[in-house]
Amino acid sequence: MDNYNPANLLLLLVILFNFFLLGSSRLGACIRTVAIQGGILSLLPLFLHGFTGHALILAGGAFLLKGLAIPFLLLRAIRQVHIKREMEPLLGYVPTLLLGTLATAGAFIFSDRLPLIEAHRGSLFIPVGLATLATGFLMLITRRKAITQALGYLIFENGVFIFGMLLAEAMPLMVEAGVLLDLLVAVFVMGIVMHQINREFSTMNTGQLSSLRE
Amino acid sequence: MIAALLLLPLFGGLAAFLLPSDRWRPLLLPVCGLAHLILTFFVIQDGQTVSLPLAGNWIAVDPFSRLILLIVSLLFCGCSIYALGYLRYRIAWGNRIFVSCLLLFLSAMSLAAVARHLGLLWVAVEATTVASAPLIYYNRNRLSIEATWKYLILCSVGIALAMLGILFVAYAALAGGAQVSLQFDDILQGAAHYSTPWLRAGFVFLLVGFGTKAGFAPLHTWKPDAYGEAPGLVGALLAGGLTSVAFLALLRTLQIMDAAGDGAMAREAFLAMGLVSLGFAAVFVIRQPDFKRLLAYSSVEHMGILAIGVAIGGVAAFGAMLHLMNNALTKGVLFLSAGNIHRRFASKRVGEVQGAITLVPVSASLFLLGFLAITGSPPFAPFISEFTILRGIFSGGHYLTGALFLFFLAVIFIGMGSTVLSVVFGTPLERKGDTNYRETLMTTGTPLVLLLIILFLGLSLPEPARKLFAEAAALLEVKP
Secondary structure, three states: OHHHHHHHHHHHHHHHHHHHHHHOOEHHHHHHHHHHHHHHHHHHHHHHHOOOHHHHHHHHHHHHHHHHHHHHHHHHHHHHHOOOEOOOOOOOHHHHHHHHHHHHHHHHHHHHHOOOOHHHOOOOHHHHHHHHHHHHHHHHHHOOEHHHHHHHHHHHHHHHHHHHHOOHHHOOHHHHHHHHHHHHHHHHHHHHHHHHHHHHHOOOEHHHOOOOOO | OHHHHHHHHHHHHHHHHHOOOOOOHHHHHHHHHHHHHHHHHHHHHOOOOEEOOOOOOOEEEOHHHHHHHHHHHHHHHHHHHHHHHHHHHOHHHOOHHHHHHHHHHHHHHHHHHHEOEHHHHHHHHHHHHHHHHHHHHHHOOHHHHHHHHHHHHHHHHHHHHHHHHHHHHHHHHHHHOOOOOOEHHHHHHHHHHOOHHHHHHHHHHHHHHHHHHHOOOOOOOHHHHHHHHOOHHHHHHHHHHHHHHHHHHHHHHHHHHHHOOOHHHHHHHHHHHHHHHHHHHHHHHOOOOEHHHHHHHHHHHHHHHHHHHHHHOOHHHHHHHHHHHHHHHHHHHHHHHHHHHHHHHOOOEOOOOOOHHHHOHHHHHHHHHHHHHHOOOOOOHHHHHHHHHHHHHHHOOOHHHHHHHHHHHHHHHHHHHHHHHHHHOOOOOOOOOOOOOOOOHHHHHHHHHHHHHHHHHHHOOOHHHHHHHHHHHHOOOOOO
16 A cells, blocks of 8 residues: 555545635636645556656646636636636535545545455545546536536536546556547537626626526 | 548648638638548458558557448438538638547547557547537527537546546456457457456446446436537537547447356446446436437437447347447438527527428427437437347347337337427417528538438348348357
8 A cells, every 4th residue: 555655645635625615706716726626546557556647648638727727728718707716606615525524534435335346445536536536527517607617517527537546557658648639628618608697697697597497 | 441531531620720711711621521531441441450561550440440430431421411501501610620629530530440459449439529529619699608618527537537547447358367459359368267346347337428428327327418519510410420439439448247157246337337227218208398408318328229239249249230330310401400499499498499390390390300329219220220139138038128218119119209399380489580590401411311311221121231230240159
């Protein structure tokens, strides 16, 4: 287990950022936090697999996209539409934080019972991955702003990324690059749609998006 | 050859983006569409499993790929000719993004059809999401923004779940001590040794993830909005192309479960999803006031029929493969003719659109015939495929499933029928229908040809086509 230590520290940081994201109403801070979280995650392949070519390229690519390009797109989007805060979440910040805590605790308990292989037993990757997935889901469900929903999606993707770290040999570099590229384009398109939502509705609340129903 | 199939629309899309003229740019669509169709015929003719030497063994053509490629290419080619007429009518609206995204969408769908690596398949399916989102947004009004946002978020999250499922499958290999690889042949070879709990977890996530994209109930919520707000030809491509591609991903999942000897559990899940989809569709089709949303629920219904056919297996699997083609082409007829009616009346509400047959006689007749075809009336091909599936259900002894299947189909027939009939017949309201749209061969030719194809397939199934469907169905046979 000892060789996992620096990675474990990073993973604990990821959990702390999860809590911050669930509790914060300032959009700029949230975007930067997701950026830092993405940046931290991009270091994981180096600690896990050493400085191999694959790990270096993966880390570099993930850092560029998750840490820089995507947050840049989102920050530009909120600058264009002049909003700073998530005003009215569907569920308050304290209840979501509580739910997040429960989900994180649940993730740790649950991953103890999973039929993991010997090398991964007790590792932090799986509980932290699950907890991050849960955080992303909570953001997606409880927030109304289009941008916080997009952030929820990104956090969710981060959770998938953590889990994927354990299986780096299954994912060839080309596919990994394709995954990251798809993510970038998806956020780019989301940014454009957000801009249009704001122009049409003069708000970015997705609660306004309710004309289409049965 | 396969490389050309993927690169042609990709470069076409880039060229469309760079071309400055709104008037000439749409011409790229039929050029690429026709070339793609011709290339597809060559690829299908090759017969044996071919793989691309450059990309290792990540890209290969198997019977599923051939079927999906043919469906996508045929439908796109038809839609590309329709698009010429449509975009000429809306020339002032601009079409740079629209044309590029259509071509990129075709490229992504083709890549998904020939991907032989789960990771690559995922990348291609996600690429179809981002390429098609701007298409739904084409009308640039409040409703289309709402539909686009729902589509983007729901499908992206769904696809992220599918990625988790793929990782679980890889973990099943790791935990089972098999070779860890996501190359499809490696998976099929090693699946027998995979760890069962992880594989099952992976299956559930893949089913939910790609099921969202295919639009199974209750994961279908993006469908009515997207189909309702997108232009008719985009609806046709989504309902016929995109959902078929997503269904292909589900078929691949089923293949893995079969190889792991856990196919029975997977089939039960497919059957449940299928019946729930039929039930949802039956509930929402009744008194549906919007005839484009109606088509979306019909799409949910037909995904359900496909899932049931695949779940039952045997004859029904053959029926499902045939139905994949029939559903896609009939949806093409319905969406394109519905688009024409929508443009003539500038409305898609049932109360406001009446007597379409007097104002747009060809489109209204096609819409009516398309409705008869999709609900399984002879002599059209969906009748043959639905009947084959039903025969499979009853000969397999699944009487309850068969009864429910028939019941839901009857309800949907009546529900759809009342809406369609009130759109087509009656007298048009005053002052409705004074838009400047008039039917031309450009916009009625494609649905007409698609209807003739399904009529022809319904009357006689030519041997090469039968072989294509039978080979695809054979991949779903459980080998002892």
